[in-house]
Amino acid sequence: MNNSELDALLKKARTPEPPEEFWEEFPQQVTRGLNRARTENFRPRQNWFPQLAWGFATAICILAAFAVGHWRGRMEAKASSDVLADATMVRETLAMFPNQVRAIVQDEHGLNLVLSDNADVPASPPIYVSIYDGKHRSSLVTFSGQEIQIAGQKLTVLSDAQGGIILMGNDFAWSSRDPAYAKNDLKIQAKNLGQATM
Amino acid sequence: MARMAQPDEPNWIQNSLAGDTEAYAAIVKEHQKMVHAVAFRMTGSLADAEDLTQETFLRAFRQIDSFRGESKFSTWLCQIAVNLGLNWCARENRRDDIHSEWAADAISENDSRGGFPDELSRRVQNALDKLPAKQRAAIVLTIYENQTHAEAAKTLNCTEATVSWRVFTARQKLKRLLKGISHEQF
Numbered sequence: 001m002n003n004s005e006l007d008a009l010l011k012k013a014r015t016p017e018p019p020e021e022f023w024e025e026f027p028q029q030v031t032r033g034l035n036r037a038r039t040e041n042f043r044p045r046q047n048w049f050p051q052l053a054w055g056f057a058t059a060i061c062i063l064a065a066f067a068v069g070h071w072r073g074r075m076e077a078k079a080s081s082d083v084l085a086d087a088t089m090v091r092e093t094l095a096m097f098p099n100q101v102r103a104i105v106q107d108e109h110g111l112n113l114v115l116s117d118n119a120d121v122p123a124s125p126p127i128y129v130s131i132y133d134g135k136h137r138s139s140l141v142t143f144s145g146q147e148i149q150i151a152g153q154k155l156t157v158l159s160d161a162q163g164g165i166i167l168m169g170n171d172f173a174w175s176s177r178d179p180a181y182a183k184n185d186l187k188i189q190a191k192n193l194g195q196a197t198m
Numbered sequence: 199m200a201r202m203a204q205p206d207e208p209n210w211i212q213n214s215l216a217g218d219t220e221a222y223a224a225i226v227k228e229h230q231k232m233v234h235a236v237a238f239r240m241t242g243s244l245a246d247a248e249d250l251t252q253e254t255f256l257r258a259f260r261q262i263d264s265f266r267g268e269s270k271f272s273t274w275l276c277q278i279a280v281n282l283g284l285n286w287c288a289r290e291n292r293r294d295d296i297h298s299e300w301a302a303d304a305i306s307e308n309d310s311r312g313g314f315p316d317e318l319s320r321r322v323q324n325a326l327d328k329l330p331a332k333q334r335a336a337i338v339l340t341i342y343e344n345q346t347h348a349e350a351a352k353t354l355n356c357t358e359a360t361v362s363w364r365v366f367t368a369r370q371k372l373k374r375l376l377k378g379i380s381h382e383q384f
Contacts, residue, residue, distance in 0.1 A: 013323065016319070027226040030226045031219040033252060037256065
């Protein structure tokens with residue numbers, strides 16, 4: 001059999017065909033398929049809904065997280081600078097632990113309460129102290145005569161009769177009357193919070 | 199198989215591009231038997247050929263904006279049908295690998311179901327079914343659809359030399375398989 005004979009043989013072979021009704025119906029079957037596909041193409045809008053909802057929910061979560069973060073940031077910033085100066089907060093804390101609070105310390109680890117085991121802390125006007133060691137700012141509210149660990153320093157906080165404040169460290173001393181007198185790398189502020197917090 | 203393009207076909211295509219499914223139904227009516235024949239030669243199954251024909255027209259409608267008019271619309275349709283047929287063959291081969299026993303039963307069932315207009319047609323299709331899919335596609339395009347090797351190469355996304363080689367190999371095999379058949383006897 002040569003190529004021409006083979007080709008002729010192949011071309012003579014016919015394929016089975018569906019009945020004529022099939023051909024009459026087939027174009028409509030295709031258009032129905034197309035219309036169905038179009039409808040399905042619209043469905044993705046509905047199918048998109050859960051994704052959109054998730055998207056919105058995610059966006060709201062992100063916004064909420066941002067807002068909370070922002071609020072916390074502000075609160076922390078406020079805490080680092082203002083909380084210990086907040087007379088109400090100090091007063092309420094002292095009221096919760098009468099004669100037990102040795103110090104309320106605010107440093108890079110947060111707000112800490114240093115309590116005495118017994119109610120033996122003498123009642124006196126609270127003293128606010130802030131120390132900046134070049135990296136971190138730590139502040140505390142304490143009372144005259146208390147020995148406190150702050151900013152890597154062990155300090156004794158004293159109040160003199162004129163309301164001045166003296167800090168005694170292991171290797172330095174500082175007085176609110178002579179604020180420059182301290183270790184060179186420490187910046188210290190202190191003030192007597194007076195009766196307002198009592 | 200050279201076909202005269204229907205004079206209204208350009209309008210149908212234009213309207214189909216605008217989403218007119220009724221115009222597209224006219225195109226389907228015009229080409230459905232040709233596409234079905236291609237699909238049947240690729241699959242050897244009436245049921246699969248029907249599915250493949252429908253899939254070809256659905257696919258063609260979705261891609262109709264890619265028809266540039268560089269070839270006849272029927273050639274473009276045939277290209278889609280053959281490629282869908284090749285995909286079908288690949289799927290079937292994978293399935294046959296997994297369920298070879300079942301596949302053998304399915305083929306014999308298909309054989310016995312008949313539907314062929316004559317014995318020659320049945321034997322030729324059985325011979326085509328024994329060709330590897332790519333060789334079968336080359337035969338369908340070049341012998342049944344009268345495409346040049348260059349056109350077939352474009353359809354099959356291969357070189358003209360590859361098409362020529364596939365046609366040559368397929369012919370050798372078909373001659374062996376159809377040996378002893380003289381078309382005068384049918």
